[in-house]
Amino acid sequence: MLSYIEQPDGVFKSVCSLDCPDQCGLLVHKEKGKIVKVEGDPDHPVTKGSICNKVRHMTERLYDPKRLAYPMKRVGPKGEGRFERITWDEAIETIKSRWMKLIESAGPESILPYSFYGNMGLLSSEGIDRRFFHQLGASLLNRAICSVAGSFGYKYTMGGSFGIDPEETIHSKLIIFWGINAVSTNMHQVTIAQKARKNGAKIVVIDVHKNQTGRMADWFIPILPGTDSALALGMMHILFKENYEDEAFLEKYSVGYEELKEHVIQYDPETVSSITGIPVNDLYTLSRMYGKTSPSFIRIGNGIQHHDNGGMNVRTIACLPAITGQWLKKGGGAIKGNSGYLQHDSEALTRPDLLQVKSARVINMNEIGRALLELDPPVKSMFVYNSNPAVVAPEGNKVRKGLAREDLFTVVHDLFLTETAAYADLVLPASSSFENTDFYTSYWHHYMQIQKPVIEKFGESKSNVELFRMLAKAFNMDPALFNVSEEELIRQAVDQSDNPYIQGISYDELSKHDFVKADVKPLFPGNLPTPSGKIELYSEQMKSHGYPALPTYSPLVEDGDFPFLFVPGPNHNFLNSTFSHNEKHTVLEKQPRLFMNDKDAAMFGIEDGDLARVWNDRGECELTAAVGNTVLPGVLVTQGLWADTPGTKQLVNSLTPDRLADMGGGAVFFSGRVKLEKKR
Ligand SMILES: Nc1nc2c(c(=O)[nH]1)N[C@H]1C(S)=C(S)[C@@H](COP(=O)(O)OP(=O)(O)OC[C@H]3O[C@@H](n4cnc5c(=O)[nH]c(N)nc54)[C@H](O)[C@@H]3O)O[C@H]1N2
Ligand SMILES: Nc1nc2c(c(=O)[nH]1)N[C@H]1C(S)=C(S)[C@@H](COP(=O)(O)OP(=O)(O)OC[C@H]3O[C@@H](n4cnc5c(=O)[nH]c(N)nc54)[C@H](O)[C@@H]3O)O[C@H]1N2
Ligand code: SF4
Ligand SMILES: [Mo]
Helix, strand or coil, X not given: CCCHHHCCCEEEEEECCCCCCCCCEEEEEEECCEEEEEEEXXXXXCCCCCCCHHHHCHHHHHCCXXXXXXXXXXXXXXXXXXXXXXXXXXXXXXXXXXXXXXXXXXXXXXXXXXXXXXXXXXXXXXXXXXXXXXXXXXXXXXXXXXXXXXXXXXXXXXXXXXXXXXXXXHHCCEEEEECCCHHHHCHHHHHHHHHHHHCCCEEEEEECCCCHHHHHCCEEEECCCCCHHHHHHHHHHHHHHCCCCCHHHHHHHEEXXXXXXXXXXXXXXXXXXXXXXXXXXXXXXXXHHHHHCCCEEEEECCHHHCCCCHHHHHHHHCCHHHHCCHHHCCCCEEECCCCXXXXXXXXXXXXXHHCCCCCCCEEEHHHHHHHHHHCCCCCCEEEEECCCHHHHCCCHHHHHHHHCCCCCEEEEEECCCCCCHHHCCEEEEECCXXXXXXXXXXXXXXXXXXXXXXXXXXXXXXXXXXXXXXXXXXXXXXXXXXXXXXXXHHHHHHHCCCCHHHCCCCHHHHHHCCEEECCCCCCCCCCCCCCCCCEECCCHHHHHCCCCCCCCCCCCCCCCCCCEEEEEECCCCCECCECCCCHHHXXXXXXXXXXXXXXXXXXXXXXXXXXXXXXXXXXXXXXXXXXXXXXXXCEEEEECCCCCCCCCCCCHHHCCCCCECCCCCCECCCCEEEEEEECC
């Protein structure tokens, strides 16, 4: 049979490569060798043929005239974006000679890879790129920008990224979207929740912003940023006091319930109300609703963990389902992330055994600005792929100052000339996921899927795998490690994995069936990977790591005399900064807005539609005011990581702190503070 790529016309199965929990099954329509339409695959068991607006407009991005088609070298000043075409040979040769010199003069740790999940394909995001940098002896990167604080927090309570099967949440009777803008960021969880609602379920949303998710709720509960652990502890206070606990479950499956019960006495409704901004009556109503309704399901989002206290927020909320014994009910429990079930053999792919410098320094990607400006010995070269740090990383002004360093040799591999690429010495064109072979595992549902190339590579673009193969060859690295086909790499990662949940999954199975489900065994009894094998309400492990053993509220860091908490999250039509360069998507999104409470607006003489200025000692932004009641007084929210547009000041990350969260070195995008005024 002809491969997809050999057939000029047809409709082909595919999978969305973006960093989004839904990981939709796609159908790609092809005419005369070009993709003409992308739609949802109705056969996908979870996403069932519906996809978001972003990806429905993917063809515009694929064939955008601005897409990079060949390698280029910089001819203007850093940041200006003036480049000249070169050949791949020249590009690889330049990298080789610059790096050989650096390795000789400053050592390999002067080179830093910087990447994230612009493409979620596991070969594209954490494959032979790691083998290459390990062999080179480069500095290591702690990829902590997204969900790591919360994952650490959840792990302390539940042992790993294991929640319930989202397909089962159709049976839930109470669904709490907690710090997740699911309408934009996990749309199929919303579809399932809507179906559950038809069967009588109530939907509650707890958020600092009444956005589209809050608007579809039966009950929206506004909360002050960074206070969610106090709310969860306050709920526990009421649940225990009013005897809603499932004692039999707690006795059998948890550790430390008596200690917790004692501990939460201090979180009485009045105290919790003054911390969270939630009225005492609402605390009772929510707690009793949670106590009485079964099965109840909490979808824990990323919003609550992008805070100074983010790890503990998630750790605390993760304790709630145990109190009422939800984990044993079909559709009861929680999902923070489910990546544990589909975990492949990461070591087989990335080969940490190849590390040339066993104790190589580790640089946290959230501190990249500081690292480029202050580290000693300095970072002399940065190799960026799957990421756009000039826009997405905190302390954006520091990041750009670092990228502007004349002595920093920067290479960027991307599909577009991003803001980061504008600072590069060399820009290399990346192929899109529809042009590559890769495998994909969702971090929400339980299905794995492979992508086979549907179209020829755009221009002279190369996949990440091809690029690292070329680099490895230039550096005379062992062909046995790099001259390996994508098929063989997938076999190494999946077929030989000892993860019990994916024993039935292999390259051949994935090729035969389009979506293969993890063999999910119940967590109880016996499969919970905490030290005790039980839910750790009290955690000895946390104590030994220097944290309180019991869930505890601690306030956000006071960083200077800035009265407003500033929460710059994602928007509906972009995926982080992806699509911010594509007209179709920016037109849909219109402009970045600053949501503020009408009382605050009145105090500063700001009216809806005015340009508002927000600033702190890190930077400033000018955003269009959206005045109303969607946020509490003292809170400012904006959405979207917007592209640089001349004449505007909309780099929201110029305002965000590069402090690290309480756990895992996570980012604290939502714990920064600013001042506000009307722009005159
Ligand atoms: N359309 C779209 N989808 C996306 C993305 C995108 O950019 N656009 N990004 C993808 C990625 S990488 C990720 S990580 C996920 C993120 O998606 P989500 O998990 O939804 O996380 P966020 O959107 O960062 O924040 C979720 C909500 O938390 C709220 N929030 C902020 N601080 C607090 C707080 O202290 N308490 C409470 N209760 N709420 C708070 C915000 O107002 C926001 O509505 O989405 C993925 N999907
Ligand atoms: N203020 C604020 N900042 C945030 C967040 C927030 O909520 N607020 N969210 C944070 C979160 S959760 C995350 S995950 C990060 C995300 O930050 P990033 O990972 O940087 O995500 P994107 O901005 O989408 O950039 C991904 C880049 O990868 C490129 N790309 C796509 N596919 C490929 C490929 O196959 N090969 C190569 N070489 N490149 C490819 C895309 O074109 C794009 O330029 O941002 C973080 N930054
Ligand atoms: S971005 Fe998310 S919702 Fe949109 S198609 Fe991709 S996986 Fe589905
Ligand atoms: Mo993320």
